[in-house]
Every structure is written in C-alpha cells, then in structure tokens.
Amino acid sequence: MTTGPAAVRAVRAVRAVRAVRAVPAVVVLLALPLLIGCGAGSADTATRTGDATSGAGARTGVTGEVTVLAAASLTRPVRALAEAFEQANPDTTIRLGFGSSTTLAQQIAQGAEVDLLASAGTPALDQLGDVEPTSTVTIARNTLEIATPPGNPAKVAGLADLARRDVAVVLCAESVPCGRAADEVLTRAGVTAHVVSREVDVGATLAKVTLGEADAAVVYHSDVVSARGAVEGVVIPPERNTTLDYPLARFGEDAAAAAFAAFLAGPQGRAALRDAGFLAP
Incomplete structure (x- = not known):
C-alpha cells in the first residue's frame, strides 16, 4: 500500500469512519487527523518484523473491512500486523487510526463506529461512556x-x-x-x-x-x-x-474484526509486539 496526496488520504480517512449512526460532524472532523491507512512505513516495518507477522496463522478466509483505532505507541507493530493480515486475507481491508487513547475512546463514545480499540492503559476505556465492548483482552504491557x-x-x-x-x-x-x-x-x-x-x-x-x-x-x-x-x-x-496494560476492546460480532483481534492477541501478534519493545501481557 502507498500513501497518495493529502486529498486522497483525507478521502480514505472519511471512509474509515463509518458513521452509520448519524455521527455528529465534530466527531468526523476530530477523526480526520488520526485515521490513516496502512500507509508509508508499513512494508518496511513488516519486513523488519520478519516471521513474526507472516505465515499461515494469519489466514482465516474472512472478508470485509475492519476499522481499528490504536494508541500512538502501537503504530509500528499494528501497521505491520495489519499488512500481514491483509496479505493473508486479500478480501479483507484493515483501516487504521492512531492517536491519544483518551481521544480515540471519546470519539467512540460520541458515535464514531469502529471495530477494535487498542488502548494504552485501561483508564481510557472509562471514556467509552455507554458503549460497551463485546470483549476485551490484554495484548501487551x-x-x-x-x-x-x-x-x-x-x-x-x-x-x-x-x-x-x-x-x-x-x-x-x-x-x-x-x-x-x-x-x-x-x-x-x-x-x-x-x-x-x-x-x-x-x-x-x-x-x-x-x-x-x-x-x-x-x-x-x-x-x-x-x-x-x-x-x-x-x-x-x-x-x-x-x-501499563494494553487492552484490545472489540465492538460487535463482525467475523473479520474477531479474526484480526485474535491475530493481534495470538502468537504472531505477541511476537511482533515483543520485537517492538512491548512486554508480554
């Protein structure tokens, strides 16, 4: 994947925020600087992580689009893992956004629809308001x-x-x-x-x-x-x-989101996170 001109990135960002529930305009505007595709740096990072993000373990046969918001500190490993998952599941697209965990959780509370939230520390989950995760698992520390x-x-x-x-x-x-x-x-x-x-x-x-x-x-x-x-x-x-613990919260029952969550929390995800300097959960 490549990163095009700013206008193209902005369009992709808007598509990443699937505001089916009539998301207020302010939420979309807040999300724009945070939401990005698996763009520049992804292939390089994936190469450096080697076998940690490749192999049959990523193949699931799922299809569809998964929107993931993650703490800024997770940028490198999650980009690499997303690219590996897409390569193994070519009918799946992983949309990524990175930023402050608190800000990302607040956007979800305000109506931004996402499938997964990977937070730095558990207090950010308190900002979700009435939005209840389907499941939560610690993927790193x-x-x-x-x-x-x-x-x-x-x-x-x-x-x-x-x-x-x-x-x-x-x-x-x-x-x-x-x-x-x-x-x-x-x-x-x-x-x-x-x-x-x-x-x-x-x-x-x-x-x-x-x-x-x-x-x-x-x-x-x-x-x-x-x-x-x-x-x-x-x-x-x-x-x-x-x-700090890094919880991964999943919202809804989408099969592709569940598969990518399992990949992040599984052996290949743990290996990539370890290589990036994170501690085991």
Whole structure:
C-alpha cells in the first residue's frame, strides 16, 4: 500500500469512519487527523518484523473491512500486523487510526463506529461512556523510559536530572495515558521536571527529541526501541517506574474484526509486539 496526496488520504480517512449512526460532524472532523491507512512505513516495518507477522496463522478466509483505532505507541507493530493480515486475507481491508487513547475512546463514545480499540492503559476505556465492548483482552504491557537525542548531550542520567534548569523536558499531556504515567513516576521520585511543553500524544512527544527541540522526554520503552537509534534511552529503575496494560476492546460480532483481534492477541501478534519493545501481557 502507498500513501497518495493529502486529498486522497483525507478521502480514505472519511471512509474509515463509518458513521452509520448519524455521527455528529465534530466527531468526523476530530477523526480526520488520526485515521490513516496502512500507509508509508508499513512494508518496511513488516519486513523488519520478519516471521513474526507472516505465515499461515494469519489466514482465516474472512472478508470485509475492519476499522481499528490504536494508541500512538502501537503504530509500528499494528501497521505491520495489519499488512500481514491483509496479505493473508486479500478480501479483507484493515483501516487504521492512531492517536491519544483518551481521544480515540471519546470519539467512540460520541458515535464514531469502529471495530477494535487498542488502548494504552485501561483508564481510557472509562471514556467509552455507554458503549460497551463485546470483549476485551490484554495484548501487551509497557513501561516508561527517558528518551534523549543521540549522544545524550545534556548528560541525563536519571529522573533527578529532569529537574535541572538546563534540561528542556517534554511530556505527554496530562489527560493522555503517557502523560498521566509520567506524572505518576515523577511524583513517586519526588522530581519536579523542567517541562517546556506537553504534547498531544507520545508520538508528538518523542518527535520533540528526535527533532532536537528537547533534551529529554518521558515516553514508553517501546517508543525508544521503535525509534531505532534516533534517540537514546535512559532506564528508569523498576521501583520508580510504572507499567501499563494494553487492552484490545472489540465492538460487535463482525467475523473479520474477531479474526484480526485474535491475530493481534495470538502468537504472531505477541511476537511482533515483543520485537517492538512491548512486554508480554
């Protein structure tokens, strides 16, 4: 699959939000920057994950379209797994959207119809309101890590260094899982970080470091792994750290959605997530 001009991507995004229940226009507009196809980077990621996302285990014979919303930290492995599933089931299309788990859950609560939601942490599921998942399974876990630019120019050795006035620190917004987790870890350590900005999700937070706009960020361990050398990781001691579960919620009884959910939660899905730096559920 390829990513075309912006207009084409926008059309695909609109198609991905199947607003059968008269979704308010604001919901669709919110979804547009988040919903994307299995576009640029998918084939490369699938190649790197190798056998983890290929083989007969993905073949199910199902057909149809599956719309999946997932936490930003899941972008690489879920794109690769979606492409592998489509290759094994050519009559199935997986539509993907990534962003803050809280925002994605709120969109579902407001009427955006999706088949699967993969959330970073369980609190985001509380934002679903009256929308009840058909089933929920934990597919992975994650922990936090400090990310710095290559070479760690600010010489950040641990959480205490994030309080230095000469260290520009970026965190996720307080309302999203990675932000809440970072605040929890910093509070436990008794550290008041020198925060210069708080970003909409973990992808935007990490980008501040990769672009050289920050000296450090508190992100997920999987993000440091997925950055593949674009950042360096500084480990947070387990006694100071926290761990988040990644639940996969399924809505409705669609056979293709159930098959893809089983693929994500199965051996090939777990292997791809492990390769991306996630912990076993």
